[in-house]
Amino acid sequence: MVPPFPKLHGSQVVLVRAEIKTGHVLDENFRISISQNQNVYTIFENIDLAISAAKLIVNKRRDVECNLYDKDDKFLQVITFE
Numbered sequence: 001m002v003p004p005f006p007k008l009h010g011s012q013v014v015l016v017r018a019e020i021k022t023g024h025v026l027d028e029n030f031r032i033s034i035s036q037n038q039n040v041y042t043i044f045e046n047i048d049l050a051i052s053a054a055k056l057i058v059n060k061r062r063d064v065e066c067n068l069y070d071k072d073d074k075f076l077q078v079i080t081f082e
Contacts, residue, residue, distance in 0.1 A: 003036040008071035013050040054079035
């Protein structure tokens with residue numbers, strides 16, 4: 001269960017983690033999201049900061065992908081281990 005999409009402003013971007021094998025959305029502690037109380041969205045001021053954070057995550061957790069969304073909940077990019 002995923003909580004409602006957060007309100008963003010300007011060039012802010014949201015990062016959402018997901019397990020590559022299953023597509024399950026993960027919270028910030030890499031646990032499968034089963035409650036709306038879990039924090040699954042990480043907000044960044046711009047896409048460059050979000051991409052940098054996503055690359056750090058996927059380099060440490062190769063089983064995780066990071067999906068980036070804009071203020072309109074529009075999918076922008078997926079970051080996976082290269």
